[in-house]
Each structure stands twice: as structure tokens, then as C-alpha cells.
Amino acid sequence: MVDLPGPRAASARPEEGRSAVSRRGVLRASLASAAVLLGGGALAGCGSAAAAGDPRTVRLWDLFSGADGALLNELVDIARPDMPGTRIERTVLEWGTPFYTKLAMASAGGRGPDVAVSHMSRLAGYAPLGLLDPWDTDLLAEFGVREEDFAGAVWSRTRYRDRTYAVPLDTHPFIVFFHPDIARKAGLLSGDGDLDQEAFSSPERFLEAGRELARASGKQGIAFGYVNDSAQGWRLFYGLYRQTGNDFALPEGGPAEADLDAMAEVIAFMQKLVDGRTNPRRLDYHSAIPAFNNRQTGMILSGEWELGTFRGADPKVGAAPFPTVFGTPAVYADSHSFVLPRRPDPDAARRRRTHQAIAAVLKAGQVWARAGHIPAFRPVTRTRAYERLEPQARYAIAADHVVLDPAVWFAGAGSDFQNSMSQALQRSLLDGLSPDRAARDMIRRINTALSQPSPA
Template sequence: MTDRHAPPRGATPSTPALDRAGFVVPGRSGPPGGGGPGLTRRQMLAGSLAALGGVAAIGALSGCSTASATTGVRELAFWHLLSGGDGINMAGLVEDVNALDHGYHATQTVLAWGAPYYTKLAMASVGGRSPDTAIMHASRIAGYAPGGLLDAWDLDLLAEFDVTEDDFLPRVWEKGGLDGTQYSIALDSHPFVMFYNTDVAEQAGVLGTDGQLAPIEDPEQLLEVARAMQAVTGKHGLSYGYLGDGAQMWRLFYTLYKQHDAPFDLSGERAEVDDDAAIASLTYIQQLLDGTVCAVDGDYGTAVAEFMSGESGLFFTGVWELPTAKNAGIAFDAMPIPTLFGTPAAYADSHAFTLPHQSDPDPEQRRATYQFVSDLLHHSLDWAVAGHIPAFQPVVQSPEYQALVPQAHYAPAAEILNYDPEAWFTGSGSDFQNYFLETVQNVYLQGADPAAGWDAFIRRVNVQLSKPNPV
């Protein structure tokens, strides 16, 4: 166990690309919102939001929603942080369920990904101006629910709209709860997976008889497969971008760390971790970043471009890059990252529906909100088309989903998910992954001592554990 740490200096969070109004620039590809371009009805919808200056929906920032006096339709305020391809697809989904005429009309408010979004959501809950429902990353629930910023879901009422716990994988459902109370309902899971170029794999002789990548069962075998692919591409075997990107660094590290079946418990005053597993994982990442298997200093955009242009055979990324790969026109497939260290595991998060706190919610408004969320879950096949794995299992088990390739090939990753360790300062868009960037990047980039980098990171984590949750 690691417990030898001195306080570090504070971290500076990364800043997303914003327009002048402070909202995410739409149409961007890359983590975490991923998705390639391609003018569609959904893109036009997203463009319409942007054309109104990020205030397309910002008229709904007050979160005040009422029933129309003439139609009886409930006007719902729906906040989310989905940009790029994800934002395009969500705009289309909302349009589709609004057209069902189920007694509501939902209006979207799209806010800047990361800290700006979560700050505004907290302020809205405290100030009595919260929306009817909002998307949060499931990994952020532990920081918000204890402070009274979220209302609990009424599971009996949810069941009236044909949504129950049995419709979700246990890991995904449990992540939405805290101390026996359900604070979020997952829309999806978006794990870290491995894409591969099937043409390169075939030339490298690493395809199985089923046309998919032959099983990879240990660390050395992955290196061998990557080197065989590098011999075909002449550049790299694996694309993995991390430079200046704590989220990308953490996604790969945590996948490998949890494959050691190692604990990461932040429930006490000090982190309970497995130093040996962490150092072994970091050491293996250094082996990957040798300039042949993978670029030593690649950033995310470079890795995307390299794989999409056929200059590598493997790609470590999130499922959100599926539209980008399809638009690139390459022959590819995808799968969970191979189990290299004994325990199947993949880093992931989920977009999840929450009920930002309202002091005196209108019961009929709440019923309309439950209907809206249920409709989105039942119609989430389009969300799967864009890459994410639907959390609602009736969709995943449908013939339509099972016919989707490569989605059906990487869907098993949802059964081996590992969310961020629970603490008020962890989760997507938090400073936690920036701490990892600041303390460990030189381990990746310059071959620095893995033990020293890991100890520095855990010291930073322990400093945060000594502080109270500010919300």
C-alpha cells in the first residue's frame, strides 16, 4: 500500500475549445464527444443550436418548464454537455421522441464540456433554477449526490414507464446509485476499446479464421502483433495519443491496472492502491511507446489521423470514434482491449440521466420527465449507431443491434467496465485526470521512473482526500 506522500502544488484544469459565448464549439471530433462530420439532419439540428449563439437553448437556462395552456403539452428543459457527433445524434434523438406526442416537448441546452458544465449545473441546483433532467457522467455522481444537488429517481414511477433495474447490466446500474439510492439512469456506456485495420491485420497474418483479430492473451503477444502490423504499415503498429491529455493517459493506465485485479479505494483518508500493479502497468505502457510499436510523443489528433489514414494497424480509443472510422472509409473492426494481465477489464464511463434538485417539483412535470427519459432509452438504437453501447439492454439484445458491426463485437466491454474510483474530485471532466497528467506524463514521454511518477500522483490524490467536498 502507498502512504508516503507530501502535499504537491495545485493543479490547473484543462480548457475545452469554446466559442465566444463560452459554449463548446460544435462539430469537433475527439474525446470525449467524438464522432466524425458528415452533413445530416442531426448535424443541421446541431448547427441550428450553434447558430443561435449557444443560446438555442439557452433561453431554457432558467430550467423553468410549464404546461402549454392551449395544448397541455409539458415543456421540458433538458441540459447536456454533448458536442460533436454526440451532440448531433442527441439532437436527432430528442427530435424523434418529441414527435411521439407523449405529452411533452423537450428543449435542449448544450453547455461546455467539463468543469463549466458541472459548475453551472451545481449553481442551477443550488439557485432553484435547475432543468427537468440533465446528462451527467456516472463517474461524477459521487461528488454531487451527497451535497443534495440531485434528486433521487422514484423506481416505482420509473417502472410505470417500462424501465427497471433488470433492464441494465449490474455494473452500469450500480454506478448510478449511492448508499442504496438511485441518482442516475444510464443512457450508455462508452468504454476504452481497440480498433484494428482488417486489411493491415490480414497482411500481417494476425487475423483468425472468422475474419476477426486472432485472440491476444498476454502482454508480449500484443507487442508481437503490433510489430507485425508495423512491418506492413512502415510507420507504427499501434496508434495511441496521450500528449497533454490526462484523460487519454488515465484510460489506458486504468484499463491495465484493473486487469491486475488491483484495488483503487478512495473511501478513507488515504488511497488504498496496489503499487506493484501500478508500476507494472506504467512499465508496460513504456514498452508500447517505443517509437516502433507506437509513437513516443503522439497526441490524440495525431493518433486519430494516423489510424484513419492506414498508417497503423491498431488504435486505442473510445467507442465515440466509430463515426470517424466509418467516414474514413478504411476496412476496420473493433473489440474490447485484450486481457493482458489476467482479469478482463476496461476503463469506461456512462452518460446518465439525472434529476437536478428541485425544492418543490410539480408531480405532473416529473411524470413527463420520466416519460421523456424512458422514450430516449427505448429509442437508443440510434445512439448505438454512433458508437456508444446502449445501457438499456432490450436495445442491446435486439436483432437490430446484434446486426451492427463492429458495435456487437465490442459490446462485451460493457460487462467488464471500471469507472473512476469514487470520490468527490474524480470522474470525467474533473481535475483527477489532470493530476495524473501532471505527475505521470514524463513516465510516458521521457521514460521517467514509473515508481516516482506513481508516488507523486498518489500524494496529490491524498491531499484531495484530506479536503471536504466543496459542494
Template sequence: MLSGCAGAAAGPSDEIDFWHLLSGPDGQIMGGMLDDYMATEGSVDVTQTVLAWGAPYYTKLAMASAGGRAPDLSIMHASRVPGYAPGGLLDPWDLDLLSEFGVTKEQFPELIWDKMTIDGTLTAIALDSHPFVLFYNTEIAEAAGLLGSDGLLVDTDTPEDFREMALQLGAHAPSGYGLSFGYLGDGSNQWRMFSTYYSQMGGTIELPVGGTMEYQEELVIETIEWILSLIDGEVGNPGHDGGTAISEFATGGSGAFYGGVWETASYKEQGLPFDVTMIPGVFGAPTAYADSHSFVLPHQDAVDEQRRRNVHAVVAHLLQHSITWAQAGHIPAYLPVVEDPSYADLVPQSHYADAVDHLVYDPQAWFTGSGSDFHTYFGNDMQNVWARRTKPLDGWNAFVARINDLLQKPSPM
């Protein structure tokens, strides 16, 4: 349901106004989960407001919170929360209420719980994690002799082995390409790829307020050169945007595809013979870029305690039934769901569940996170590097200069 920007304050306590940015399969599944909740005894009505993904959503949410017209509940990417919480736009969650409804700290991976907590306060509750992963065509992989006795893609733990595997996939793929990766015009996807391999190499990024971006230049260069080797016209197509890369893999044209777990539901609907694995840790641990859809409490000037209690109950229910959410490809953050035997029956979802131990979120700053200027600027300055029109450090240094300018500015929140 799409509605305007009216806040929840005018409604009765047994009606919850819920804003989110979930569309496509994600939106359909969330709608079904809410219907299931509202069919339970003692439930309250939940009205969804679905807004456009990215900057429009976060701008409207900030304006609603600042203007006293905030919804009762909303979803934010965990990477965006640090930019909102210090400005007083989000209220904290009540740990006692959550516990009363059966949700406790011990039921979340430590890495995710830490991301949910800002300055010691539980500011967000992750529904999931959605990492960057490697999809592969099982028929092509089998023809190339790359499936093990368990039917899964063989492990590779060095750059040389991974490249050779990709070349073998390409030799048996109609397009001739082993890997599909869409980067043109997509700063977020460019950043996901860079963040994944830079972190595998041990690279870190710090963004100190009022300072300058801190990073390891040698690892930056190595990461860029590695990514260029994967879109060299031999391993992968050097001129793909997101749509063409998805299409190439979806139609069985390529052997493998770099993408987010959210593509899982669409590929299943198309009947594609595929599986999914964590991106192999060819430079170290199999770390990968990730984010989490997280529930937050937009600030209310006058809190209706019964209404707030009902919101906690709604979120607890959604967490405890997030096996349904896993159908979209996301990894539930609520551990009892992932540890339940029924989750092991979900394929390919269970094949990359261990990614929760290797998530890499964006470096913390008011301008980072999904759909942020940080991703946009990275794409603006690095796209010509991937297209081989700009030297790696020229593109990187231009990006760093823009980030350093942002570090000198106060958060608009």
C-alpha cells in the same frame, strides 16, 4: 440549440428543459432521437441546452441546482454522480413511474445498475457505457495474417503475444507503427490506458475520505512499464497527442488505435476499413476503463409533478430507442436493445458489446470522473513518465500526494 442558464421553473408542464454536453456525432444523434420522440403522440417539447464538455459543464450544472434554476433533466457521466448526489444537487428517480413506462431494474446490467445507485437510491439512469477499446485497420491486419476465419482480429492472451501482434501490424503499416495512442496533454487518455491495464492486473484503488489513497505499488510499476513498452518508438509512436494519434490511424497509417468507442462514428464517416475489439485481457479478464452517459434529475425546490412525470416518459423513450444511440459507438445500457437481433447487425458495435461485463469506472470520490481534477492531476504528474523524463514512481508518488491532499478536503458540493 444553445441557450443560457435559465431554469425550467417558468415554463409550462409540457415543456422540458434538457441540459447536456453532447457535441459532434453524439450531439447530432441525440438531437435526432429527441426529434423522433417529439413526433410521437402525446409527447412534450424538449429544449436542448448544449454546454462545453468538462469542468465548465459540471460547474454550471452545480450552480444552477444550488441556485434554484436547474433544468428538468440533464446528462452527467456516471463517474461524476457520487460527487453531486451527497450534496443534495440531484433528486432521485421514481421506480414506480419508470416501471409504468416500461423500464425496470432487470433491464440493466448489474454492474451498471450498481453504478446508478447511490446509498440505495436510484440517482442516475445510464443511457450507455463507453469503454476504452482497440480499433484496428482490417486491411493492414489482413496483410499481416492477423485475421481469423471469422474476419476478426486473432485473440491474444499474453503480453508477449500482444506485443508480437502489434509488431506484425507495424510491419505492414505505412507509419511503421502497430499502435497509435495519444497521451501528450491529455490526462484523461493517460488515465484510461493506466486504469485499463492496472485493473487487468488485479489492481484496485480506494479513496477513503480523510485518509490516504490505497493501491498496490507493485502493480502500479508493472502497469507503467507495460504502457511504456507500447510507446517505445518500435511498437508505437512515443510522441503522440490525441489529435495526431487519431489522424495517424484515420489516414491508414497505423495498424491499431487505443481510444473510446465514441470515435466509431467519425471513422465510419471517413470510410476507414476498420473494426473494433475489446482490449485483449493479456493480464487477466479483459477489463477496461469506462464511463456512462447518465440521465439525472437536478434538484428542484418545488417539483411540478406532471413535469417530472413527463421527464420519466422522455427518458424511458430514449432508452427504449437507444439502438439509434448505438450508432455513435456507445453500448446501450438498456438490455432489451442490446439483446434484440437487430443489434447484432451493427458492426463494429456488436463486436465489443461484451465489454459491459468488464467495465471499470473511476474510484469513487468527489473529485474523480470524466473531465475531473483526478484526470488532470494524473496527466500533470505522469506525462513526463511516459516521455521518459521522470522515473515511474516519482511521477506516481507526486500524483498520490496531490490526491491525498484532496482527500483531506470536504466536497465543495
């Protein structure tokens, strides 16, 4: 019978008898994990997961605690029949810089776990440095997992130099939640309960919808928590900017190429969205949530990962993909993905067992969907069981239009880059910096990052 131990803390010291990480490896790993833009955090101690030991054990490092951690345990338990004779041993590390630092340094020394969870947006800071090994796609196919089982928008980010370096577990997009009774009173729902996307299909219509929600609620319309937040401003901006049909060209060394007029147009819309007339003005992440839960607003712009929080306050809470405001469908998102930390001489049998275990976990993704995440393995989202999930099935289409952070080494989840972009945006949304000046400030900050040599 497969044994699933509870999560344990990672050791703060390298395993005795293993070779130490080289000075070059430490430098490259620290550069990758800090994602320095305006200065990175201090390095955490490097943990270790022994490659030796019980050959039936697949050692996994992840960043899921709380409800998500319990759900991952359940997912692995349900996956047992598809990985006979294998046990997955989890090590849970602290989210953010501590996790990515530890993963980078363990990989640099060839002492990482068999498999680890990473945000897809961080791949560009790891694969080019040789910190990861590629997945064997033929072996994954043998266990029933193929490229065509994933949305192209997600799978395209798994590749580096024609090799697959990440296998996505989910897509977690930035979406909209709403109270159905308020939205219906505001005339913003279709007959089957879906959000009327046409009512949000331009900046003017989106703002008018906010006014209708405010009238229907008797309070305010749309909540967005961005004040002093390290990512929310960027998430909203980048999804909207990509909806204009533009992207950033970020050549190594710079300068960045972008459409400043389109950037300013998006920022001007964001200013109006939080001008305090219809929608709340000065909300941080943690005050936006109770503003919505207490029905002070009819809608909130947030990540699907908050589904459990919102459903706890309103069991009938509605959700929808982020509306297409600027013409081109695009939804800001990231993806929890499985990666293979570098091993100088990987054991073929252990690697085969790891591929089998991850394939089994993906096929059990219906469990993971309960957290709100969209399972990346699309056969799961095509089942009747998934179609009955409310409101998850109503925003699953967002996976077809997701956009992740630019594929550069300093960007991605938990990076100083996101924080710096959000700071620049806050100067405009909260302090009144003009949209064109805010756009130029963002480009200046991006050029600062590009001017720093890539550690690859």
C-alpha cells in the same frame, strides 16, 4: 404533435423573480464542479431553466453538439410515440467545467432544468451534496425501464444511499480500432473477423502483436495519443490497473491504499508500448488520429466516440473491446446519464412526464448506437438490428466489464484529477521517470486530493 425545438443557448442570468443561490449553496456547488486537485477553473455564470411554463415541455440540459447533437435530436424525434403530448426542449452547454459548474449552481439554487445529462463518473460529486433528486424506479418501471435492463457494472454506479440518482443512456468505453486488412495480414483476426484476443492476452503478447502490425503495415504498429492530454494516459492506466485485480481504496482524508507493484507493472508496460521502436512515441490525441487514418499504424487505442472519424477514413474499420492484458477483464469507460437537478418542491405531474420522456428516449437507443456508443438499455443491444451494426456489435460485450473512475467527489470526466494523473504518467512515458517513482507520484497526488475536505 410533439414539437422538438432546436438547441438554444442557456441564459447567463438567473430568471427574474427566483431566489438567489445561497452563499453556502454557491460554495458547495463550486467545490463540486471544480473537482479541485491542483486548483480548479473559475466559475461560469449560472444559467436557468424555468420550472413554470408549458407543462407539456420537458427541459433538458446536455453537452452534445455537432454530430452527437444532431443524433440526439433524431433520437428524441423517434421517441415521440412513446411520450405522447410531450416535447423535449434542449439547451446545449459547453462541455467540461463550464457545463458542470452551471449544472451544480443551478441545482444548488433549485433552478435547474427538468433533467440533465451528466457523466456517471461525476455522480459522486453531486448526489452526496444534495444537488440531485433521486429517480422513482417504480415510475420508470411503469414506463418499461427496469434495473435488470442494464448491465450490472453500469447500474451499480447509479446508486447513492440505496436510491437511484442516474439513469444511463449509454456506455462509452476505451477500446481498440484496427484496419482489418492489416490485422488479418498480421495474423491477428479470427475467421469471422473478430480480433484474436488471445494474441493480446499478456504484456509480452500485446507488444509482439504491435510488432506484427508494424511488419504487416510496413510502417508502425499501435497508435496511442497521450502527450499533453488531460485524460488519455489515465484511461489506459486505470483500465489496465483494474485488470490486475486491484483498485484504489480512497478513504476521506486519506491516505490512499493501492498496490504500488501492480501500478509500476502497468506503467512499465505502457512505457514499452510507446517506446518508439515499433509503435509511435510522441503522439498527442490529435496527431494519433491521422496516424491511424492515414494507415501509418495498424491499430489505435481510443474511445469508441471516435468511430465516425475512423469510419470516414476506412469504411471497413474494425473495433474490439480492450484486450485483457493482466488477467481480469476490465475496460475503462464512462456513461452519459440522465440526472434530476434538485427541486425543493418538484411538481409530481412534471416529474411523471420527465420519467416517461427519458424511458422513451432509452427505448429508441438504436439511433444513439450509430455514434458508436453502446446503448445502456440492453433490450436495444439484443435486437437483430443492433447485431447487424458494424463494428459496434463486436465490442458491445465491453459493457459487462466496464470500470469507471473511483467514486470520489474530485474524480470523473473533465476533472483536474484525470489531468493530474495523466501528467504523472506522461513524466514516465515521455520523460523517462521510473515506473515505481511514477506510481509513488500518482499516490502523492491522490493523497493531496484526499486531504482536502469533501464539500458534502
